[in-house]
Amino acid sequence: EVNKAIYAGADAYLMKEIGSNNLINTIFEVYSGRFILDGEVTKKVIGQLRKTPSQTMDQELLTPQELQILSLVAQGKTNREIAKTLKLTEKTIRNYVSNILNKLGLKNRTEATAYAIKNKLV
The missing domain is CATH 3.40.50.2300 (Response regulator)
Structure with a gap:
């Protein structure tokens, strides 16, 4: 908190x-x-x-839903696949991914995937 x-x-x-x-x-x-x-x-x-480590504090900024989406991104899922899995719209997933990238200071899905693997979120 x-x-x-x-x-x-x-x-x-x-x-x-x-x-x-x-x-x-x-x-x-x-x-x-x-x-x-x-x-x-x-x-x-x-x-x-x-x-x-500082990455753990970064992860504390993410909601459980954002952590789940980050994990799915790292598994190579598309926004459409994630939306279908979580029963959300593609636009909602795009917003979540954008928020995740901003919160963690990452530029793209590739960096997000590397981050998730490095921090054992996958």
């Missing part, structure tokens, strides 16, 4: 137990341009960064 929030643009991530004074101070800090993570959250994020 923390990674998704940060990738989505969150400037702060706090635990629910934060007191009202700390919350107000945090709002002012963020307004001043600072990034704030709760101490426990910071420990978890740093621990994850130390043991997780």
